[in-house]
Amino acid sequence: MSTQALTPAPPVTPLRRLGTAGVLLLALAATVLVAAVHVTQGTSSVGALDLLRLPFGGSDEAARVLLASRLPRLLAGVAVGVALGVAGALLQSIARNPMASPDTLAVSAGGYLAVATAAAFGLTLPVPISGGLAFLGGLAAAALVLALSAGGRTGTTRLILAGSATALALGSLTNLVMILFEQQTTGLFAWGSGSLVQSDLDAVTQLGPVIALALAAGMLAGPRLDILGLGDDTAAVLGVNARRLRLWLTLLAVVLSAAAVTIAGPIGFVGLCAPVIVRLLPSSVPGLHRHRSLLPLSGLTGVLVVLGSDIVLRAVLGGQAGVDVPPGVVTTLLGAGVMVWLARRYRDVGPTRQPPAVRTGAVRSRAGHLAIVVVCAVLLAGAVLVGLLGGDTWVLGGDVANWLQGRTGRALTYVLDQRYPRVLAAVLAGAALAVAGTAVQAACRNPLAEPGVLGVTAGAGVGAISLLAFVPLAGIWSMSAAAGTGALAAFTVVYLLSWRGGLSSDRLVLIGVGVQAACTAVTVLIIVKADPWNTAMALTWLSGSTYGRVPVQLIPVALALLLVLPLIVWLRRDLDLLALDEDTPRVLGIPLEPVRLAALGGAVLLTATAVAAVGVVGFVGLIAPHAARALAGGRHSRALPVAALLGALLVSLADTLGRTVIAPAQVPAGLVTALIGTPYFVWLLWRSRAGAR
Incomplete structure (x- = not known):
């Protein structure tokens, strides 16, 4: 035959x-x-x-x-x-x-x-x-x-x-x-x-x-x-x-x-x-x-x-929608769905078991680690001082000292009263995003991930921009609640769609990128339907800006840090093992999925409150954790405080640069961090390229 x-x-x-x-x-x-x-x-x-x-x-x-x-x-x-x-x-x-x-x-x-x-x-x-x-x-x-x-x-x-x-x-x-x-x-x-x-x-x-x-x-x-x-x-x-x-x-x-x-x-x-x-x-x-x-x-x-x-x-x-609303919004929503389907269909969609290699710093002594923390704290204090001094109107260090004692004139008091909430907002949001990025990278076992990659930042943006467009006089807590709801909804969708007989870190990232694209399209739809000819305000907010911040807007992100930081510290040893592979934590009896869910849930809360405080700021959750590991080593007990300080330092410097380089015009802090973060990310990808091959 x-x-x-x-x-x-x-x-x-x-x-x-x-x-x-x-x-x-x-x-x-x-x-x-x-x-x-x-x-x-x-x-x-x-x-x-x-x-x-x-x-x-x-x-x-x-x-x-x-x-x-x-x-x-x-x-x-x-x-x-x-x-x-x-x-x-x-x-x-x-x-x-x-x-x-x-x-x-x-x-x-x-x-x-x-x-x-x-x-x-x-x-x-x-x-x-x-x-x-x-x-x-x-x-x-x-x-x-x-x-x-x-x-x-x-x-x-x-x-x-x-x-x-x-x-x-x-x-x-x-x-x-x-x-x-x-x-x-x-x-x-x-x-x-x-x-x-x-x-x-x-x-x-x-x-x-x-x-x-x-x-x-x-x-x-x-x-x-x-x-x-x-x-x-x-x-x-x-x-x-x-x-x-x-x-x-x-x-x-x-x-x-x-x-x-x-x-x-x-x-x-x-x-x-x-x-x-x-x-x-x-x-x-x-x-x-x-x-x-x-x-x-x-x-x-x-x-x-x-x-x-x-x-x-x-x-x-x-x-009339054919004139006001770009059809690219619909095609992006369709494409995001196709991307999610592809990520779910291809079980092995990337180097899941061998994520991009990242070099961590040498294991340092307690004194060496303490010295790094002190140096980062001093640099952050200097950045805060420069942030108070710089802007469209420069002030002197003595003016700041007098202001702290309540002895400045009306003009300087007005300037510094408007400036210090912006400086604190940058510091708190930067720290929150850095801690969130540390948790996300450990949970995803991918040092190239960040909260924005999981769709959390874009989801928070949808919630906040919806409130900003349709209820412009909404209060601070309403804004935080809207951003939190959007972030939680996006994360829930990403997590549930990523679960397929287990949680693949690569699948989580790819589905997150798809959801991020969908949320971005929805944001564009909201903006152009609300006021297609006045997009400067929305663009500034979507680019991350501390403009016009008041002290009460900082309360949600401060509370989130107080809640989530102890949680991440408590989970530090589990996250160390989780960052290695899937098998080691299971062998040692660590409840893998509850730990991962707790870490990602904390990252969602931090990201949502940071977005509500300063808008969408990218790359901080990527740069700060990676730089912290390079300085302090891979253990989360060492890297976490350094990452928080570096994140606060980065956003604070970005905000100060944005307020001073073309004063009185301003560049949103999120644009500055993106422009700083991209070369670093490119270098990181290039350095790990040989390992990926």
């Missing part, structure tokens, strides 16, 4: 009967149908019947609305969907990683920063030059992320963390530009989540051919990309230069992403969703997953995602 007789025939499914050409035609028909529905929506009263009458001499009003508004919006959606769908498919194939996309590789963030910077300086650039700027920004971001993650092949977690950190830093720079140049960048906040509103067809007609040529070039390289999927060694044997092919296809993906950003801004996660949806189609269809079929199918699926999101948005919130 031959071997062929023993091989079962593939099941005959409806898609298999259609074949690859039939699937492509079916996707094209679905795209035409969705486009027909899309063109009937809008703010005017022109409906489907009015548009159907146009070939037979319909009204001039219907023709004007179609040509001036609806057709440009439709074509922009088609161009962006094709560009992002194909770019995502290329990046996933290059990195051999299902979570690679223009968003997770920070390509869109780099392009957005370039376009926003040009707008801030009042430059009205032609579409090709604007697209070139977006290309350069996106290329630089993608090159950095791929270099830090070894092309994405060292694990999904490393790729996502590198991309998230880079996107956060670029987003911080973009927010800084928009805050400093508020008038020149009016409306860019909503556009930063993707907007299909078009005043004419110039962008689409000029960049459409570029997208078509890039798609054709990708399909031309399809057979070599199929061979690349077999592995670099096999590709080399078959005559394919893997490194050169990756370089050219990465450039192609960045060109597509830059074109999409230039047309409609960074519409989130389309490049993640579209290829994943195509790859879910049954492999029984011959040739369906080969790149000459995969790329155009991903492009058509991207169009369906973009236009479908726009249709749902306007159907649910009304026609």
Whole structure:
């Protein structure tokens, strides 16, 4: 009996009967149908019947609305969907990683920063030059992320963390530009989540051919990309230069992403969703997953995602929502769901058992550790003093001494009475975030994690910004309660979704990043619906600012520190063992999940109160614990006090710098910490890159 007789025939499914050409035609028909529905929506009263009458001499009003508004919006959606769908498919194939996309590789963030910077300086650039700027920004971001993650092949977690950190830093720079140049960048906040509103067809007609040529070039390289999927060694044997092919296809993906950003801004996660949806189609269809079929199918699926999101948005919130609310909010929510599904589906989604290596400092004597604590405390005291002295009005040390004794004049008393709550807010929030980061890194067994990665910070931001937008006169305790509720809800979702026969630390991080993206999209939705033209206040708060703080706002974060610090100290030995591996704590009889839940719960409380006090401040929960371990060693009894002091020192210095460098204008403290933290994070990833390989 031959071997062929023993091989079962593939099941005959409806898609298999259609074949690859039939699937492509079916996707094209679905795209035409969705486009027909899309063109009937809008703010005017022109409906489907009015548009159907146009070939037979319909009204001039219907023709004007179609040509001036609806057709440009439709074509922009088609161009962006094709560009992002194909770019995502290329990046996933290059990195051999299902979570690679223009968003997770920070390509869109780099392009957005370039376009926003040009707008801030009042430059009205032609579409090709604007697209070139977006290309350069996106290329630089993608090159950095791929270099830090070894092309994405060292694990999904490393790729996502590198991309998230880079996107956060670029987003911080973009927010800084928009805050400093508020008038020149009016409306860019909503556009930063993707907007299909078009005043004419110039962008689409000029960049459409570029997208078509890039798609054709990708399909031309399809057979070599199929061979690349077999592995670099096999590709080399078959005559394919893997490194050169990756370089050219990465450039192609960045060109597509830059074109999409230039047309409609960074519409989130389309490049993640579209290829994943195509790859879910049954492999029984011959040739369906080969790149000459995969790329155009991903492009058509991207169009369906973009236009479908726009249709749902306007159907649910009304026609005006198509102008006010970016459809990127809907695509980001969809993409976050896909990302969570991928994280749950892939049981081994990264180097879980061997997290990125981190060097800890040598074990020091008690006297040596005490000396480090004293030095950190002295530096913090100096930072507090400089914070009291510095600002738009500088005061002298003698003025501070007199103020403490109640002997200053009215002007200096007013200045210092306004300044000291800001200094204390920075110190308390920094300490809280550092302790929270220490707990999160131990519980996740990943030194590259922080509270923001678990969606806690973004969840707290949703709660607080909701109250800020809809109840602007709400009290301090209401703000803390709203932030705490948002943080707790986000953490609960992340924890429950991460549980799958146990809690994988990598799965926890990846799902946290997905929930973080969803919460960020919801925040954008709240801001643009509440007041789309006054985003400076929300941007400042979302970037972390101590402006206008009063002493009573500091009570919640102080109470949280008083509650959680003793808990973490009590759990210090358990956390030492938990940071090693999963097996050692179980062998020693430590209740693993209760300890992990207690540590993460304390981190949630600290993060929520810190966000309520000073807004969203990033990277402190990453930098301070890692620097503390480098100075004091890996034991939590030694690292915890040093981390708290370093976190307070970092935020205090960031706040003082933000208040003084461009006084009387101010840079939010969260932007300063992000700009300081990103180079450190990049160095940390680069140093541990060899170990990850």
